[in-house]
Amino acid sequence: MGDEDWEAEITKPHVSSYVPVFEKDKYSSGANGDTFNRTSASSSDAGQSNKRENTSIMGGFGSGKSFGNRGFSNNKFEEGDSSGFWKESNNDCEDNQTWSRGFSKRGGHQDGNDSEASGLSRRGGRGSFRGCRGGFGLGRSNNEYDQDEGVQRTSGLFGSRRPAVSGAGHGDSYQCRSGSGSGRGGYKGLNEEVITGSGKNSWKSEAEGGESGDIQGPKVTYIPPPPPEDEDSIFAHYQTGINFDKYDTILVEVSGHDAPPAILTFEEANLCQTLNNNIAKAGYTKLTPVQKYSIPIILAGRDLMACAQTGSGKTAAFLLPILAHLMRDGITASRFKELQEPECIIVAPTRELINQIYLEARKFSFGTCVRAVVIYGGTQLGHSIRQIVQGCNVLCATPGRLMDIIGKEKIGLKQVKYLVLDEADRMLDMGFGPEMKKLISCPGMPSKEQRQTLLFSATFPEEIQRLAGEFLKTNYLFVAVGQVGGACRDVQQTVLQVGQYSKREKLVEILRSIGDERTMVFVETKKKADFIATFLCQEKISTTSIHGDREQREREQALGDFRCGKCPVLVATSVAARGLDIENVQHVINFDLPSTIDEYVHRIGRTGRCGNTGRAISFFDPESDNHLAQPLVKVLTDAQQDVPAWLEEIAFSTYVPGFSGSTRGNVFASVDTRKNFQGKSTLNTASFSSSQTPNPVDDESWD
Numbered sequence: 001m002g003d004e005d006w007e008a009e010i011t012k013p014h015v016s017s018y019v020p021v022f023e024k025d026k027y028s029s030g031a032n033g034d035t036f037n038r039t040s041a042s043s044s045d046a047g048q049s050n051k052r053e054n055t056s057i058m059g060g061f062g063s064g065k066s067f068g069n070r071g072f073s074n075n076k077f078e079e080g081d082s083s084g085f086w087k088e089s090n091n092d093c094e095d096n097q098t099w100s101r102g103f104s105k106r107g108g109h110q111d112g113n114d115s116e117a118s119g120l121s122r123r124g125g126r127g128s129f130r131g132c133r134g135g136f137g138l139g140r141s142n143n144e145y146d147q148d149e150g151v152q153r154t155s156g157l158f159g160s161r162r163p164a165v166s167g168a169g170h171g172d173s174y175q176c177r178s179g180s181g182s183g184r185g186g187y188k189g190l191n192e193e194v195i196t197g198s199g200k201n202s203w204k205s206e207a208e209g210g211e212s213g214d215i216q217g218p219k220v221t222y223i224p225p226p227p228p229e230d231e232d233s234i235f236a237h238y239q240t241g242i243n244f245d246k247y248d249t250i251l252v253e254v255s256g257h258d259a260p261p262a263i264l265t266f267e268e269a270n271l272c273q274t275l276n277n278n279i280a281k282a283g284y285t286k287l288t289p290v291q292k293y294s295i296p297i298i299l300a301g302r303d304l305m306a307c308a309q310t311g312s313g314k315t316a317a318f319l320l321p322i323l324a325h326l327m328r329d330g331i332t333a334s335r336f337k338e339l340q341e342p343e344c345i346i347v348a349p350t351r352e353l354i355n356q357i358y359l360e361a362r363k364f365s366f367g368t369c370v371r372a373v374v375i376y377g378g379t380q381l382g383h384s385i386r387q388i389v390q391g392c393n394v395l396c397a398t399p400g401r402l403m404d405i406i407g408k409e410k411i412g413l414k415q416v417k418y419l420v421l422d423e424a425d426r427m428l429d430m431g432f433g434p435e436m437k438k439l440i441s442c443p444g445m446p447s448k449e450q451r452q453t454l455l456f457s458a459t460f461p462e463e464i465q466r467l468a469g470e471f472l473k474t475n476y477l478f479v480a481v482g483q484v485g486g487a488c489r490d491v492q493q494t495v496l497q498v499g500q501y502s503k504r505e506k507l508v509e510i511l512r513s514i515g516d517e518r519t520m521v522f523v524e525t526k527k528k529a530d531f532i533a534t535f536l537c538q539e540k541i542s543t544t545s546i547h548g549d550r551e552q553r554e555r556e557q558a559l560g561d562f563r564c565g566k567c568p569v570l571v572a573t574s575v576a577a578r579g580l581d582i583e584n585v586q587h588v589i590n591f592d593l594p595s596t597i598d599e600y601v602h603r604i605g606r607t608g609r610c611g612n613t614g615r616a617i618s619f620f621d622p623e624s625d626n627h628l629a630q631p632l633v634k635v636l637t638d639a640q641q642d643v644p645a646w647l648e649e650i651a652f653s654t655y656v657p658g659f660s661g662s663t664r665g666n667v668f669a670s671v672d673t674r675k676n677f678q679g680k681s682t683l684n685t686a687s688f689s690s691s692q693t694p695n696p697v698d699d700e701s702w703d
């Protein structure tokens with residue numbers, strides 16, 4: 001389907017496009033017809049048959065199981081296995097060849113049946129096919145690609161959007177693909193473990209070659225199921241924990257001129273009755289510190305940079321005052337229009353997070369005429385457009401999809417009064433920063449003087465704070481709740497010295513002692529996420545995984561299975577490190593430590609939320625993690641955690657450029673940077689430069 005066809009598509013009946021993911025019988029009525037039907041059915045059945053076969057793999061990691069079983073046999077990984085861990089080659093080519101052999105073998109099992117065998121072979125087939133696709137995609141015109149239903153069907157079946165892991169073995173085709181920069185899939189080099197300091201695609205607009213973009217790649221057909229509409233589901237929430245009241249003792253610092261006083265209760269905010277009702281139905285009785293300070297600041301029309309610990313209610317801190325203003329200003333009710341002009345745009349770095357923010361927006365705007373809409377990558381572009389044209393006051397979006405939709409002139413920016421960057425430090429780093437700069441320079445976007453800009457995160461490195469000046473009015477206010485960039489004190493942190501080859505054994509030991517408690521296991525790369533999840537399934541530990549190479553349907557299924565407890569272990573890359581608010585996550589295990597301390601803070605913040613307690617266990621490998629020793633000691637100390645003597649020793653003996661334990665130097669922003677740079681012209685004039693903005697490891701497809 002060509003791009004022009006979107007107009008025609010949006011006039012189709014909408015009902016059929018709402019396709020629940022795992023109910024096979026409903027696929028047949030899907031708007032996508034055959035394409036969707038076939039793809040989904042095979043995936044669904046694979047999951048089903050695996051469930052029958054072995055409960056430890058239920059929940060959508062079916063293909064992972066087969067992947068492991070077959071991948072580990074007859075290839076180099078089996079040798080690694082016997083030594084406690086596979087040895088990942090430093091040589092990209094060799095590594096890829098190894099992978100290629102493993103995957104090719106699986107590919108040979110493709111039989112097209114909806115049986116477990118189909119599930120098994122599905123990945124193999126996909127792998128083999130992907131290898132071919134790189135060259136193939138380049139050779140075809142976009143229109144051909146779009147219009148050829150056969151291609152779509154095949155690509156759906158084989159998931160060819162994803163990086164060509166096995167295809168990497170096919171030198172030519174892989175090279176083509178890589179060189180084309182074809183994907184939001186995030187494949188950055190011969191080996192996906194390559195840490196990309198620059199040239200990342202993750203922020204790339206889909207129109208520039210992203211997954212549903214205009215240049216190449218198969219059309220993404222996934223239509224996420226609509227969220228439940230009943231009031232109970234909309235207002236479902238978990239309980240605040242025993243430490244919720246301790247939030248009151250956290251120190252808060254507000255810097256900038258003429259800050260309005262904090263409020264102590266929701267009543268003081270003077271919100272309208274409907275909002276107050278929704279707040280009550282959401283189970284909020286008391287403000288968290290970031291809400292006490294941010295709500296009056298936003299209500300007073302001021303720009304804000306707010307930094308508060310993970311899980312302490314930043315989302316409501318910006319949503320409530322924005323909705324209050326929209327209600328006060330009497331926005332016109334949404335109605336069908338080809339060009340929608342939202343009053344508020346909220347952006348966040350990952351699809352799952354923006355969806356979560358949307359659900360919060362929908363909850364708080366329940367019963368009002370404010371219509372919130374969510375759009376994100378990995379889903380059918382036509383679906384996003386259909387959502388928008390029905391009316392849109394608050395647009396929640398990932399950057400790539402947002403820029404695409406703006407490019408398609410479905411969104412006008414003239415009415416934007418509020419621009420929110422959640423996980424703002426991530427949104428402004430060199431990954432997404434250029435895209436955000438494009439957004440604020442788009443035709444029609446009100447200047448920073450004319451709009452209100454709100455930046456929220458748990459971490460705000462100094463260099464990112466300086467970049468943020470470009471987005472904010474000079475008199476913006478800075479709210480710091482507790483130590484900026486500090487870890488949540490409700491998370492009990494343990495750091496264990498575990499070498500690379502002992503990690504798996506240790507992980508199993510810990511997971512067995514944990515039992516069924518919900519646990520997120522973070523690893524550094526997408527392929528390791530697959531391997532660890534596979535390995536755990538083989539160990540009969542119910543596990544699923546989420547990372548940027550999984551299709552959106554699979555990502556959402558994985559998250560759903562983890563949320564509902566079907567799979568109590570979720571193996572994840574950093575794509576799940578930020579923002580996700582999942583009830584009852586009791587443990588976070590850093591199988592691999594991230595490359596930056598900020599990422600560590602976000603990861604462990606998936607537990608210990610909203611006054612609940614949690615535990616984080618991190619495997620520290622002196623071979624690779626020494627650079628983290630100093631900031632780790634600082635984070636542990638600040639959060640009043642035990643610091644192991646061996647870690648302190650490593651910290652003292654390791655030189656980290658720019659880090660100073662007392663001030664945090666470049667590693668942490670301890671204060672509003674305007675204090676450090678008063679009188680210097682750098683404030684508000686800094687521009688993006690890759691050398692200024694070190695970026696965390698990112699081999700992910702973020703949006």
Ligand SMILES: Nc1ncnc2c1ncn2[C@@H]1O[C@H](COP(=O)(O)OP(=O)(O)OP(=O)(O)O)[C@@H](O)[C@H]1O
Pocket residue numbers: 237238240283284285286287288291308309310311312313314315316457458578579580581605609610
């Ligand atoms: N005042 C409140 N009373 C009760 N629950 C609240 C309150 N504010 C927020 N919550 C709940 O606390 C949880 C965490 O909130 P939220 O996801 O906004 O945290 P966050 O600060 O954005 O975390 P992160 O830094 O990880 O993104 C959510 O389930 C939210 O509904």
